[in-house]
Amino acid sequence: MTFDHASVRTTLKPWGRLDLGRWASNQRQDSAIGEVSFDYSEAGGPDRLLLLKLLFTAEKLSIQVHPDDAVAKSMGMESGKSEAWYVLEAEEGAQVAVGLKRQLTQLEFRKAAIEGSIEGLLDWQAAAAGDVFYVPAGIVHAVGAGLVIAEIQQRNDTTFRIWDRGRSRELHIEEAVAVARLEPVSSRKLPRHITVERAELMSCPFFTLERLDLPAETFWELTASRESWALVVSGGGTIGSLTAAIGDGFFAEADRADIRVGRDGIVLLIATAASTPPIGLLREVPAKDRLKPDSAEVNSDRVGHNVIPFRLSIVSP
Missing domain, CATH: 2.60.120.10 (Jelly Rolls)
Known part of the structure; x- marks a missing residue:
């Protein structure tokens, strides 16, 4: 199997951006793009283990948690969802939240989720370009506004939303209570x-x-x-x-x-x-x-190159 370009899928999100800057040749979009997912499939080929994404945030995402392998398999899925974030761009004051400030009981967690006070219990951290965060399955987390993030994850997009800041999307509080690790964690990684x-x-x-x-x-x-x-x-x-x-x-x-x-x-x-x-x-x-170079000059400022080809499928939230 040779190295090949991955296909691209864009997903509309209520927290996404209309302007994707240098990450798209057609920088201004008609609808808010939140995710760009990269994929590669072959007829009869094996299922992939990982999923690579770009995230674009104009607003805070929901507070959420993902199942681990054991819970996911009990639900008929192949794997859980652990993920890592590499911050590509960050506006001044941008933050992410990974884990809780203190240990909570399930009763405390459920009450905070229902009331919306869970946001104040998260461990919010400043995020700057070049920062790396690891978010294991079961860790409550959220991504703040003003960020462009490269995300690598296990290939499972199951998300249990705990709090969505007044948006009309479905919440999954009982599922979250069942899988969440209600504790502080060390998430920031050093290269x-x-x-x-x-x-x-x-x-x-x-x-x-x-x-x-x-x-x-x-x-x-x-x-x-x-x-x-x-x-x-x-x-x-x-x-x-x-x-x-x-x-x-x-x-x-x-x-x-x-x-x-x-x-x-x-x-x-x-x-x-x-x-x-x-x-x-x-x-x-x-x-x-070394082999002889291609006839065309290799450089990084070609004219007309579509960085992200948004003519491909767009999926609603």
Whole structure:
């Protein structure tokens, strides 16, 4: 299986944005886009383990929680939903909430959810570009306004809403009470450099998330030994024969591709369905071993490139 562009689906959300800035060539939308999901499917192919998204928030999201593997399987689903957030952009004062300020009983939690006072019990934290947060299944959480976030998660979108700030969407308080871990957690993760170019942002039993910072006009070999998702967050170049620009998503499994970096460098997020960073993911190719460049110049400011092709399906909330 070769490296390939992931398909894109946009989802309308009441908390989303009309203006997606640099993440879309058609920056101003007619309806508020909250999520951009990347997918890759093949006829008869295996089910994917992970889901990669971009989140765009103009307002706070609902307060919510997700089931773990055991609860999800008891409900007939393949897996639970643990997730990680990488903050791409943050307005001044932007915040996220992960876990609670103090331990609660189920009775206290249910009462706070019904009254709406649960928001004041969450552990709200400042969020800035480059921050990484891990949200295990069962942890009560929310995303604030003014953020663009790359999210990697187990492939299950089951969400139990606890409080939705007066919106008319369905709540799932009893389900949330049954699965929530009513305690404070340590959610913020600090990067660990594996090499100069490669940083482990976080690892958990279900996936790893890395950031690759590749300098301008260099040449690399990327090897995906397991299910892997890549997102271009800065700069540009080519991956194999494919153009790679800001907002482009890629999928690979059990294959390799050459990365030719453009004149502005390139920054990639790489999510792998493994509990530890894969050995041999990235290798710089010596000049003597490089193939001749494509006839077209590789750079990161091409004209007419659709960063996110919104002609694809749009799903209502």
